[in-house]
């Protein structure tokens with residue numbers, strides 16, 4: 001067996017993929033961090049306190065991992081789901097009733113809830129350790145945007161099963177947009193926006209309409225939320241995450257006492 | 259969820275949860291006892307009175323072991339699935355809790371609790387105290403689960419995350435406070451914070467990558483367990499004619515929905531959420547205190563700590579818990595063990611400030627513009643009608659910041675400069691507007707300070 005492992009590790013194919021020897025000694029443990037694409041997100045060495053669970057709670061990392069879980073299970077779910085009023089509900093029903101699809105939907109849903117919780121806990125820890133203080137002010141701002149996008153991801157996904165729970169939760173949530181000052185059909189000041197005596201802000205042109213793509217949660221909303229949920233927001237999160245991680249490194253790694 | 263099943267079937271269902279639940283608690287207490295004993299951290303709390311001439315030392319190890327045994331017994335009784343045997347809160351207690359709770363008691367109670375926890379934090383962070391509280395919380399949860407109304411709300415699949423959130427927050431708040439108290443003590447003695455002790459560098463491979471690997475495996479295991487234990491909800495197909503009662507937004511927005519009780523949608527749904535986001539982003543630029551960067555501390559940054567905790571724990575989390583677990587049909591308040599009765603009536607007799615002012619105090623009717631009068635006259639009449647509220651609100655937002663700059667925030671103002679100070683003062687005033695409106699509602703039944711429904715402008 002040892003011989004076989006040796007042979008694989010000595011092969012041209014292996015060496016072409018992993019450009020470093022096994023990280024068994026100090027030198028190669030450093031080399032592995034520098035030459036591996038996935039590991040190069042990390043520094044080579046780090047203050048002990050920066051990896052102490054009692055300090056970081058690992059919550060940023062857990063949130064990121066949950067995002068990856070959501071991406072993978074989300075792609076799998078997309079194979080079985082059609083975002084139309086005709087099919088959405090029955091497709092979800094099938095996910096429940098066809099046993100070979102197992103717990104795919106459960107993992108996606110519960111990991112989404114968990115991600116909302118862990119992102120709050122991550123923010124809580126960053127605040128309590130004062131890690132938003134200079135030089136990390138901007139990364140906190142990036143973080144707040146990530147928090148917002150996480151909530152929007154969860155919110156847009158909530159509609160997709162197209163059951164009573166989904167549609168009414170989104171209805172209640174999006175009704176708020178109707179009251180947007182100036183831009184909502186029932187918001188303060190909307191009467192001021194008129195053009196030649198014609199109201200510009202109606203229930204077919206206000207902020208809620210922009211969100212739902214319709215006067216009420218319907219076919220168009222489903223399509224809009226589907227695209228936001230599966231493409232637009234994840235891309236935004238991915239971009240912000242890249243900046244977030246980059247800044248953690250550039251701001252001098254995990255915070256610590258001076 | 260438990261509709262259409264008999265009480266007997268219900269008890270069998272809960273027992274399949276409660277048995278493993280108590281066993282887990284027994285296990286954690288047993289492991290805690292073992293750990294303390296093995297690592298020589300056994301501590302004698304007190305000595306029992308002499309039994310047969312011997313005084314037994316009651317140690318922490320013994321206490322947690324006894325608790326573990328108690329939980330094993332509870333697990334046994336709970337697994338019976340027989341309503342007479344399963345441990346539960348006495349009916350009278352549950353009734354008393356239902357009777358005595360309401361939005362006011364809930365809000366005042368959570369506030370008082372948080373204040374107590376903060377003031378006596380050096381007591382509450384002691385591991386033995388915190389561990390007892392955690393056990394007590396779990397015990398209360400277990401004893402409450404046999405109540406059908408309680409179970410109905412808490413075990414609803416989409417509410418399960420909130421129950422987890424409560425426990426996680428309790429744990430992490432303890433952890434952070436524990437370290438902060440320790441650090442504050444150390445720094446008072448002139449020693450560096452704990453974080454400073456771990457200043458040496460270690461290699462990321464293996465130290466960090468292995469932690470990450472283990473975390474990932476544990477997380478996947480947890481998710482798979484959760485996904486198998488709890489099926490995702492799927493209700494009836496969407497119907498635009500059947501409105502569910504209550505109609506609730508997803509749980510993480512229920513704090514905002516709860517604010518609708520006190521504010522109109524344009525405030526609760528737009529202005530305040532936007533200010534929450536803006537306010538969060540502004541924190542690093544407003545907090546000029548250089549201390550407390552990179553370690554847990556409370557004493558070195560008391561002001562920012564208290565403001566954040568007020569916003570996060572008090573305004574965001576407790577309102578979510580209230581909105582999710584305690585608000586039922588018609589958004590009425592229901593005690594934790596109360597049946598969600600859609601016909602419960604609650605007298606709503608809220609009065610606008612303008613009604614108070616013109617009718618009760620001046621003894622006149624509200625000013626109304628004469629029929630057929632022009633736009634300007636109409637608006638003028640409305641402004642006169644709402645004058646008391648407008649004066650109060652403008653006074654609040656315009657007068658208070660300079661007043662505070664001259665008094666309580668004098669030092670802040672000098673350090674921050676005009677613009678930064680004004681941003682902070684206004685954010686704080688907006689944040690305080692919610693509890694102020696709550697109190698006005700509870701004490702005076704006040705509906706709106708400014709009520710201009712003609713222009714959807716109620717405040």
Ligand code: HEM
Nearest residue numbers: 056060061063064123131139140143144146147253254255
């Ligand atoms: C999708 C959401 C997010 C992900 C995946 C994420 C991920 C991470 C990770 C992996 C770290 C490294 C340290 C750690 O694990 O604690 C980190 C650090 C940091 N995060 Fe986030 N984060 C997210 C959201 C946020 C939010 C909401 C905030 C604040 C409002 C925030 C502010 C910060 C700051 C300031 C740091 C540097 C902390 C330090 O140096 O100690 N992040 N983030």
